[in-house]
Amino acid sequence: MIPTLVVALLAATSCSGGGSSSGPKAPAAVFPATVTHEYGQTVVEEAPERVVSLGYTDQDAILALGTVPVAIREFTGNRPSATWPWAADKLKGEQPQVLPAGDVTPDAVAALEPDLIVAITADLTREQYDAFSKIAPTVAAPAGTTDGRVSWADATKLTGAALGLPAAADRIVSDVEEKFVEVEENHPELAGATVAMAVPNPADPASVKAWSSNDLRGQFLKELGVQVPAQVDRLAGNGSFATMPSDQLPTLDDADALMVAGTPAEQAAFAALPGYGQLKLVQESKVVTLDDEQSAALAFGSVLSLPAVADEVAGRLARAVGR
Known part of the structure; x- marks a missing residue:
């Protein structure tokens, strides 16, 4: 279940599918909006009404800012509308089309008649970006992004800029x-x-994959005051x-604990590996x-x-660390 604090802040910033405010305290969307990303700048002239969430996890920031995409790309879990329980209530009863986790063609996106394509976590090449931007204003990853690793805060702020709600995004992040x-x-343990x-x-x-500090999971652990073992980071190098x-x-x-x-x-299968026991x-x-x-x-x-x-997760880790 989403914590009460988060529910409250999302309610305060919720808006219509086009990004307009729905409550007296919600900041008004401002257009035209200019968004700077790794492939330059995208100008969104007016409040979008048909947003395609092309990035693998972009729907969460879009939904957090009160917009329901017309299509969401599959990432993991095969959940209804490719949306997990932590975000399901933000769909407002709508059922966006699900785009495949594999290749999504410009023709498939064009058929959705979008007026904004959010591709922050899609790891687009320049060629792909150019193709999608011919269909509608397209927002790619922040400049300097490596291996598609975009922090939740950067993704939220970039999405807020595209939806004309930078102040709302800043407040959610804060x-x-x-x-x-x-x-x-x-x-404190x-x-x-x-x-x-x-x-x-x-x-x-x-073999197993141990996530490094570069990965989003490692960054989450850091948010909890936890460190990834130095040897894991050494073995990972610049990788995730x-x-x-x-x-x-x-x-x-x-390590002090294993997750x-x-x-x-x-x-x-992990537990069955030789040496695990x-x-x-x-x-x-x-x-x-x-759990899943x-x-x-x-x-x-x-x-x-x-x-x-x-x-x-923090509570379970604290008990496992047992300090």
């Missing part, structure tokens, strides 16, 4: 940041703790994760296994998903 501070203060977060490697069942064969599993014992994501089947963290019950929604929430790394699970 309130969620305050939420993370509150969670961190409620769990986590201060300076190290947590390794891993999932089975789909490309090699005999380190690939560890089963004989490297003891490296995970450098395991993925589906129940994936977690069972011999890990000190396993023997001392310092392993936190995330928590795993997806951290993978989304969005303005709606992270606050929805922060309290529960």
Whole structure:
């Protein structure tokens, strides 16, 4: 369930599908709006009425700002309207079309007759951006983005700019940041703790992927006052994760706790790896296994998903760390 604080702030900033305010305290949308991103600037002349969420997780920021997209791209979980419970109530009963996780052609998007395409987390090439921008104003990732890693705060602010609601976006970001501070203060055991977060490697069942500080999951841990083990970051280099064969599993014992994501089947495969049962963290019950929604929430790394699970995940990690 989304925390009360987040529900309140979203209600205060909710608006119509075109981005106009619906309450006396909601800031009015301002157009034309100019958005700066990695491929230059996009000008949105007037309040959009048909927004396509082309990025894999862009729908959450769009929904947080009160707009229901006409189409949402699938990312994970095959949920109705490609929307998880933390954002479902923001659909306002509407059922956006679901775009595939694979290739989405310009023709498919053009058929939706959009007047704004939000592609912040779509990891577009310049060629793709040019093709989509011929259909409607298109917003790509922030300049300097690496491997599609866009922070929840940057994604929210960029979306707010495109919807003519930069002040509303800033307020949402500020309130969620305050939420993370509150969670961190409620769990002082986590201060300076190290947590390794891993999932089975789909490309090699005999290994695991341990997420680095560069990944959105690692950034979420930082919001809680937690650090990724230095050895994981060294193995990952500039990448989002380190690939560890089963004989490297003891490296995970450098952490104060282990967090395991993925589906129940994936977690069972992880636990079946040679050496897993011999890990000190396993023997001392310092392993936190995330459920489907928590795993997806951290993978989304969005303005709606992270606050929805922060309290529960932080509490479980604090108990596992046991300081």
